[in-house]
Amino acid sequence: MNILIVEDNEALAQTTGWIVEMFGHDYRFSHDAGSAIATAADYKPHVIIMDIGLPGMSGYDLCRQMRADPALSQTIFIAQTGRSEPEHRQMAEDAGFHHHIVKPANIEKLQALLDDIAQSLSSAA
Numbered sequence: 001m002n003i004l005i006v007e008d009n010e011a012l013a014q015t016t017g018w019i020v021e022m023f024g025h026d027y028r029f030s031h032d033a034g035s036a037i038a039t040a041a042d043y044k045p046h047v048i049i050m051d052i053g054l055p056g057m058s059g060y061d062l063c064r065q066m067r068a069d070p071a072l073s074q075t076i077f078i079a080q081t082g083r084s085e086p087e088h089r090q091m092a093e094d095a096g097f098h099h100h101i102v103k104p105a106n107i108e109k110l111q112a113l114l115d116d117i118a119q120s121l122s123s124a125a
Contacts, residue, residue: 001118004045005029006036006062007080008054016049016080016105023111025118033057033065040066045075047117049101052081052092060095067096076117080105 003020005027007013013029020027028043030036032055040048048066052059063077078099079092092100099113 001025001046001114001121002043003027003047003049003114004036004040004043006031006033006048006050006054006059008032008051012103019105019107019110020049020114023114025114033062036062037066040069040072040075044071046121047076047078047114048072049078049080050097052079052083052088060091063092063095063097078113 003025005013005016005020007016007029008031010031013031017027017029028039030039050059050063054062059079059081063079066072067077076099077097078101079097080101080103081088081092082103084102089100101110101113
């Protein structure tokens with residue numbers, strides 16, 4: 001799967017990239033909304049793992065904008081945030097995220113989630 005990691009913390013973005021690569025996926029990363037939109041247009045990710053606290057535009061707003069793009073209609077959006085309260089999960093759902101994970105991500109849970117997504121994508125093809 002192609003995975004776009006949208007994270008303003010460069011070290012965390014790279015670490016997440018290495019983790020998803022270890023699971024057998026390809027990745028790119030962006031550190032802000034503008035580059036995320038441009039990268040998604042060229043890269044056509046199956047999954048976008050997105051931080052909520054981005055500079056200039058929240059991850060909620062960026063998710064809404066990207067979900068409006070017909071080219072990303074089949075893309076799975078995963079919110080990645082340090083906030084685990086129910087209201088934050090609801091805000092992520094309201095913005096259009098399919099899943100919500102809390103930083104730092106549990107590697108086994110992330111792998112299981114990505115495996116489930118990959119399986120559903122392959123069975124839909």
